[in-house]
Amino acid sequence: PLLQLVWLDAGPARPGRLLVVVSHLVVDGVSWRILLPDLVAAWEAAGLGRPARLDPVGTSLRHWSQLLAVEARRPARAAEVTLWADLLGVADPPLTAGRLDPVRDTVGRARECTLSLPPEVTTPLLTTVPAAFHAGVNDVLLTALALAIAEWRRRHGRGRQTALLMDVEGHGREEIVDGVDLSRTVGWFTSLYPVRIDPGPLVWAEAVDGGPVLGQALKRVKEQLRLLPDHGMGFGLLRHLNPETGQRLARLPVPQLGFNYLGRFPSAGTAVVPGSPEWTVASETGLLSGADPATALAHGLEVNSMVRDAPGGPRLEAVWTWAPALWSEQHVRVLAEQWFQAIRGLVRHGDRSGTGGHTPSDFPLTELSQHDIEQLEAAWRIQK
Template sequence: MLDAVTPAPRGRAAASAGSTPGAGPGARGGAAGTPDPAAAANAAEPGTLDTVAQLSRTLPAADTAPLLGDVPDRLRAGVNDVLLAALGLALREWTGDETVIDLEGHGREQQIVPGADLTRTVGWFTTVYPVRLATGGAGLAEAEADPGRAAAAVRATAASLGTVPDHGIGFGLLRELARHPALTGAPRPWIAFNYLGRIGGTPDRHGAGWRIDGGLGGTVDGHRVADHTLSIDVTAVPGADGTALRAVFAYVSTAIEEDSVDRLATLWERALRAVAAAAVTTRLTPADVPLAGLDQRQLDRIAAKWAAR
């Protein structure tokens, strides 16, 4: 379901270069679906919030349900891992390569300060840190054809994100507060992603134990420079048929084409459905039986032997 393109009410979509700077397949000056290095300079130009537009998509409740429950349970992953694995598959198809993005989180990491207690506080402190979306070598077509490859993409994403200490809060502390020279001058990714959780209803099984009530939004200064060329905000919204995923793609319209963002949204929907099918895969991986000390080839050999009996 494609909603109308409207001016964005918030300002995280912006023009800053990153790992594949602005040469994203929709940068103005390049054909949709074809990375264009010449467009990098144009996409890296700062965009103001009054040039940001939005495109939104809603994934039906029937397709959303396994993404919030069965897939994370089966693959020992979090909802964020599942959504990011699908995004990694979509971006690989869209850009032609793995992509580094900025990942935003709630920042409620009280364990970094001894004795801190956030139980009487509400809201986000916000973390933003770069991550590379590794898909375990799988492309979107492969993931669609083989649920096992989709499952591998989720596991690869979860393993990669699992190496980030304290959900990335240290990155912002080092860059913005300590002004670490290795970070302050480094280019920032031009794509950002944020899973905001459920709006109303009850928290999902893999959530943080709290939820957002009411709507999101506010007023912004249209002259302010946005932070990313493309920003993707995702919420789980309850409805008559159940909970559905709603994604808002906010993009700097002077740097990236609407048709290209529409294509990325479609690719992500395809990837989400491919990942949802991973819930039915029965293939064991080393992550399922860590104490066995077996690699994937050994597990596959054992599974084939017992399947024949």
């Protein structure tokens, strides 16, 4: 079954519960933002004896899938295979003593822990810090993660390398083909692509304190991520929809670490649709994950994060999942705390006057270097 709905009637004096269970095969996180308002609109129309009149869907999932199959074989897209092969071809020093085993390291044997950041840290993480650097939340999170991994390597005798190779999962709704509109398309959109980011050398105490080198690290990572065309959409196309490039990419190693930022979701008690207070998110709600226990883990360590918009303010929630044969719970928790320390450091850095600024990707029609931009910004501040 791809869809089941169960109405739990609590009687005339108490609100009931509508349980909506949809397979991940046909929905993603963005799909819920389409389905739930449509459900409320249809319910209200039915209560008034009218047929539901929902907004049209611009591009169907079927048509989008057909367009992707064509795009994967387009010569300009196929030429990207060199970029991805070069990225994965560079040596990636191991984070653990062992390697991932598809027989031993399965979903059923995986361990996980969940940690969260309070609103006073999460709010600037979502607003002032990315705004100051003309960046996205992912840029900030990945910069902090690269810093934490580099410090973890140093403390555990895994070298002093600061570059980090990982798989990043995206929402996959990049409208890379002209004439499409995915704003109301329900389905499982996703993209998974490797990134190699290097925040540069940094003293950990400076990172925790929010020193000025953090700004340079964030700008560096932001530019490295911008070098990947179409937010990495091409990798999946060439890996799975183009037989020629797919064979080449399949022979390359898989990164040891996986990362996914799912975005923002309402917490319990929040209205599903503004202006409809009778429909709220139930306290039992959750983005549940189910998989065959025998499924092989894709990575030895994965971080899945999201923001819960609670009444007291937003909270960043991170679920760490690992293969216990490779990672101990103590090591994972230490790494998770270091990631949060680096995030707090970036927030402290963003609070200081004079921080932030642009990077070359903000000016695609020019050939300004980072040095040129910073000189112009300094001159503008003096004149101002």
